[in-house]
Amino acid sequence: MRLLYTLAWWLALPLVLARLWLRGRQEPGYRQHWGERLGFYGRQATPAPDTIWLHAVSVGETRAAEPLIDALLAAWPACRIVLTHMTPTGRATGKALFAKHGARLVQSYLPYDTGAMPARFIRHFAPRICILMETEVWPNLIHQCNRYKVPVVLANARLSQRSLGKAQRLGKLIADAARGITLVAAQTQDDADRVRQLGVQDVVVTGSIKFDVVVPETALATGAWLRGAIGTRPVLLCASTREGEEQLILDAYTRASLPANALLLIVPRHPQRFDEVEKLIAAQGLAVQRRSGLGQDGIVAAGTQVLLGDSMGEMFAYYAACDCAFVGGSLLPLGGQNLIEPAALGKPVLIGPHTFNFALVTEQAIAAGGAALVADADALMAQAAALLQDPARLAAMGEKALAFASQHRGATPRTIAAIQPLLPA
Numbered sequence: 001m002r003l004l005y006t007l008a009w010w011l012a013l014p015l016v017l018a019r020l021w022l023r024g025r026q027e028p029g030y031r032q033h034w035g036e037r038l039g040f041y042g043r044q045a046t047p048a049p050d051t052i053w054l055h056a057v058s059v060g061e062t063r064a065a066e067p068l069i070d071a072l073l074a075a076w077p078a079c080r081i082v083l084t085h086m087t088p089t090g091r092a093t094g095k096a097l098f099a100k101h102g103a104r105l106v107q108s109y110l111p112y113d114t115g116a117m118p119a120r121f122i123r124h125f126a127p128r129i130c131i132l133m134e135t136e137v138w139p140n141l142i143h144q145c146n147r148y149k150v151p152v153v154l155a156n157a158r159l160s161q162r163s164l165g166k167a168q169r170l171g172k173l174i175a176d177a178a179r180g181i182t183l184v185a186a187q188t189q190d191d192a193d194r195v196r197q198l199g200v201q202d203v204v205v206t207g208s209i210k211f212d213v214v215v216p217e218t219a220l221a222t223g224a225w226l227r228g229a230i231g232t233r234p235v236l237l238c239a240s241t242r243e244g245e246e247q248l249i250l251d252a253y254t255r256a257s258l259p260a261n262a263l264l265l266i267v268p269r270h271p272q273r274f275d276e277v278e279k280l281i282a283a284q285g286l287a288v289q290r291r292s293g294l295g296q297d298g299i300v301a302a303g304t305q306v307l308l309g310d311s312m313g314e315m316f317a318y319y320a321a322c323d324c325a326f327v328g329g330s331l332l333p334l335g336g337q338n339l340i341e342p343a344a345l346g347k348p349v350l351i352g353p354h355t356f357n358f359a360l361v362t363e364q365a366i367a368a369g370g371a372a373l374v375a376d377a378d379a380l381m382a383q384a385a386a387l388l389q390d391p392a393r394l395a396a397m398g399e400k401a402l403a404f405a406s407q408h409r410g411a412t413p414r415t416i417a418a419i420q421p422l423l424p425a
Contacts, residue, residue, distance in 0.1 A: 005140070006115050009112060013320050026272035033213060039120035040120070041120075050424060051070055051079065052082070053125065056133045057086045058085065059089050062094045063093060064338070067209055068156070068412055073101060081129060082125050083105055095314045110138075113141055115143070115144065116377060120143045129144050129151050134151070134155075135155075143180060145199075149414055153418075155185045157185060177198050178198035181200050183418060185205075207410060211409045212409050219316035220316070220320055234323050234324075235324075237318055238266045239318060239319065242334050244272055245329075246277050248377040249331075249380070250284050252381045254284060255378065257385050258381065263304065264306045265322060266306060266308055269310030277308060278308055281306045288304065291310050322342075323388060324350065329354075332352075336351065336352060340405055347401060350384060352373075370402070
């Protein structure tokens, strides 16, 4: 089965590269570092006593990995980390987050899963362990790690019932890959149970590392500056919105009974859609400003109805600047996004009905009183209007969100303890 999978990869590679080039028209980062994606690295890597390889596919996984990376570098002072990604936005996020570690952290794109390419990566960097974040399972990568005796850990692992069904339909390909995973550190007991159904032998429940995130002081300062540019107006943030959701939100906004001076702040998840979303806002006849147009001394005009968050790496700042936050990817059947970040900043959280990728944490946040489920975009606006016009209720819900986020900390040290036997003392 894996041979057919490998053949399919080689046959699809010209199309994959063509798609990469086309995506580079909107995101130039896709046209950079192609050699890394193909497993070519030029000169031999600088020798390191111990190399830890950690893969975080994109922005969310990279941000989630921050507490774990900091803890790994502290626990193993002689090691370096090779951090791999699949997307330019993930790589840019990693560069911003981990510049503080200097030469102890090296970034690269993950090579395509052809077999030969992951093998070249392993020979080049000589990792002592491979840590995959959340849901990344690559059959040839795992096979090559087993071949070169590199333990494979799936950290902060989550597996929805839907994803389990998809994996089981792939049969022996995924079953063999699952058996090749040395250890899974799962977010919840349900995740652990589903992972075991795939055939992984060693599974522990550590909780979600995302609860351990530390909000950077620079983000808080940027958030305070942005709030100053907005003024005292109530702010509803719609964060990490996906294609199709912005139109629903804007339509509902035009019908809503929000406070007259309320500001709608929209931050699309994917930067290549910033211009598209601005056109959607303008098509509704709404006055819009862009974050990038504010400059250092700019202000959000009193007549501006929608502020478009068109910057990368500032999500914490946007959360800090708002009064109430809706977490996108949940109005449409896309699985939702991480609601821990706004909760960690003490912001009331609203979330749509489609949260299958974050089902348990969503249920827990709602049960704790820090989040509320909304059925659709109109319900979102109605709930936001009620909160923004009731300061006492807004503050109480924010306090409950913060208490919920604080209560679930501690996954990072549990994960370190689980992987410690796999690394040298």
